[in-house]
Amino acid sequence: MKKIKAIALGIVVASLSFQTPAALARPAFLDRRAPEKQQHDILERSQQVLAALYKHQPAAKSKVESAYGYATFSNFGMKLFFAGGGSGRGVAVDNKTQQKTFMNMAEVQAGLGLGVKKFMLVWVFENEHNFQKFVNSGWAIGGQASAAAKAGEKGGSAQGAVAVASGVWLYQLTDAGLALELTVKGTKYYKDNDLN
Numbered sequence: 001m002k003k004i005k006a007i008a009l010g011i012v013v014a015s016l017s018f019q020t021p022a023a024l025a026r027p028a029f030l031d032r033r034a035p036e037k038q039q040h041d042i043l044e045r046s047q048q049v050l051a052a053l054y055k056h057q058p059a060a061k062s063k064v065e066s067a068y069g070y071a072t073f074s075n076f077g078m079k080l081f082f083a084g085g086g087s088g089r090g091v092a093v094d095n096k097t098q099q100k101t102f103m104n105m106a107e108v109q110a111g112l113g114l115g116v117k118k119f120m121l122v123w124v125f126e127n128e129h130n131f132q133k134f135v136n137s138g139w140a141i142g143g144q145a146s147a148a149a150k151a152g153e154k155g156g157s158a159q160g161a162v163a164v165a166s167g168v169w170l171y172q173l174t175d176a177g178l179a180l181e182l183t184v185k186g187t188k189y190y191k192d193n194d195l196n
Contacts, residue, residue, distance in 0.1 A: 035195055038089075042102060042195075046072040046091050049120040053171055056178045057160040060171060063124055069094045069131040071123040073105055073189075089192070090121070092135050101135045102195035107187040119174045126167035134168075138190040 031038055049072040054061045064070050073090030088105040105121075125131035133139070141164065160178045161169040172179040 039102060039195055042089055042091050043100070045074050046093075049074060049122060049173070052120060052173055053122050053178075056173065057171065060122070060124075060160065063161075063169070064122065065095065067095060067124045067126055068128050069096075069125045071103060071121075071125075071134065071189075073103070073121040073123075075105060075107065075119050075121065088121075092123075092131070094131065102192040103135070103189055104192045105187055105189045119172055119179070121173075122171040123164075124161065124169040124171070126169075130165065130168050134189065135191060138188060140188045141186070 033041075050064065053064075069092060071090055071092035073088045075088035087107070090103050090105065092101045092103055093099070123134065125134065161171045164170045
């Protein structure tokens with residue numbers, strides 16, 4: 001038992017020692033840097049997330065650029081025994097006006113486990129209604145959202161993306177590349193009132 005506690009403590013200490021990208025994923029209320037610095041880092045990370053997506057899924061670039069809007073997030077999560085969670089930060093971009101809205105995400109997990117995970121998300125919104133709903137009202141992915149990624153460009157689907165709702169696509173990337181299954185269950189997305 002002492003060994004398990006020591007491992008858990010090591011994971012916590014290691015996660016707190018990261019500055020980038022964990023600094024972008026830590027809860028906003030823990031980030032004491034100037035808002036301008038936080039915004040700059042989030043925008044820079046957003047470009048890195050898009051570059052990673054386009055590297056692993058080149059066809060996604062036209063999907064993102066032709067959409068009404070998109071959002072990128074970086075997440076850092078941790079699971080210790082029966083509970084876990086993660087947090088992330090990102091930005092939603094209206095492609096027409098280029099207006100940027102800074103966002104947060106929070107994830108809650110249940111079940112036995114131990115570990116640390118990082119992943120990146122790119123949301124693609126085909127219409128204004130869903131984009132504005134995401135930005136202004138937030139969005140939650142419940143425990144039932146476990147769809148496999150689409151294998152091809154058939155029926156309006158986006159290759160490598162998961163259809164979250166009508167006209168809403170979600171790409172999830174890990175260090176290994178594009179994830180083939182959505183694992184961001186129990187996640188809430190909401191506007192960062194301190195950065196907007």
